[in-house]
Amino acid sequence: MIKEIIVVEGKDDTTAIKRAVVADTIETGGSAINREILERIRLAQERRGVIVFTDPDHAGERIRKIISSKVPGCKHAFLPQELAERRGDIGVENASTESIRMALNNVKTEYEGAVSQLTWEDLIEAGLIVHPDAAARRLAVGKKLGIGYCNGKQFYKRCAAFQISREEFEAALELIPPPER
Template sequence: MRKKIKETIVVEGRDDITAVKAAVDAELIEVNGFAVRKKTTLEKIRNAQERTGVIILTDPDFAGEKIRKTIEDYVPGVRHAYIGRKDGTRLKDGNIGVENASPEVILRALQDAKCKLIDRNDIFTPLDMLEYGLVGGDDSKEKRQRLGLELGIGYGNGKQFLAKLNHFGITKEEFFNAMKK
């Protein structure tokens, strides 16, 4: 069973998400490389830092370091996880990136960054999603979009949104207040 990580992990791209999800159970934010400079992306990272803490795990190259610096300048106090160039290099073509690291290497990097392993008891269930019209209705997608914006957790499909509610520690009170708005 994969270890659950309290912090939100920031990665560069979709392939990195796949690699990290193979190693741990955590909420991830994909910055799409240098698109990290978008204010909406940086605000999403800031919100995650306030709620859960953030660990940055970028490629061991120049671009990865620039992305780290951009985030750190905007969101002080983030932590950093590093993989070595050797562990992040694909042998057949020399491609360097988090997506090439083994789950063991990724977990070790996160533990070195002092991630918090958690035993999480989820507050929200799939039944809650159905009961509050966040799945299964004609307007469910729109409701999740508005609620995600109000709570500062972003959009997700039903399964992703449920995971975000629980990962970010949204309380029932916060949830109901946001639903009223």
Template sequence: MLKEVIVAEGKQDIVAIKKAIEAEVIITGGFALNKRTMEKIQIAYEKRGIIILTDPDGAGERIRKYLAERFPAAKHAFIPRLQACKNNDIGVEQASPEAIRTALSKVRTQNMSAQQEFSQQDLLNNSLVGTAQASAKRDRLGELLGIGYANAKQFVYRLNNYGVTRWEFEQALLTLNKEE
């Protein structure tokens, strides 16, 4: 059983997560987090720690940001968009058990006092912005690093705030370049 409690968005997410791993899950019910749910998350956060595992879409990112502000030591797991899509739907509930386990194996903690290791120049130098393939490359690199997909500005933010080292970044780029 996973020590931390997973915070996900909906009831179907619980089903998918339980197929992948034995864990306690609290659902937010979308962005309308009520007082009772926030109290449950607070208790889990204080007693066991939480892992935020939201859908890789705009709504999921807004929920993640909201929770991260309230629970700064929370851990974060990201399922790559392509692994969370099925039947024209995107979400944790669409991911395979393997994709969920992989995301949970790459958990990161957000550092609220960000390092300034990476900049837009790093993205530009590595064709992660400004090319037709940039979005797909960021998506794959985010998967390799365990920080998920993001636009260029958000990607630099995640590199600097989720503890990615220069060495990890360069190793992931090597893997990405070998795949191309």
């Protein structure tokens, strides 16, 4: 049984989660997340903790950002898009039970007001921003770090919020080719 309540987008996500693990969920009802749902998430965070587990797409990232801004200290589970896709549809409901368990075993805790061990210049040097292949490189490094895909500014914020150490960052970089200059 997972102690925290898992926040998902819809009923099909709840079904997939419950096939993989024993857990309680809160469904946001999609991207139209309202005050009542946010209040339930806030209460769940206070009493049991929350794991945000949204789809690895634009709408899922939007929901994740809304929850993070309104309910500090949540944990986050990330699925790579390729593990959440079936017939062109991307979502947690399409992931295998093994993929769901893997994501939940690698949750990241968000620390509000955390200071990054990394600098903006570190990201430039690594070719993760201001580089022709930056998006693909962020995708690969984000996958290795377990923080998902996002744009450069959000990647930097996630590294701080999830307290990604310089050692973790450098180890993830070693697994991809160096940036071509």
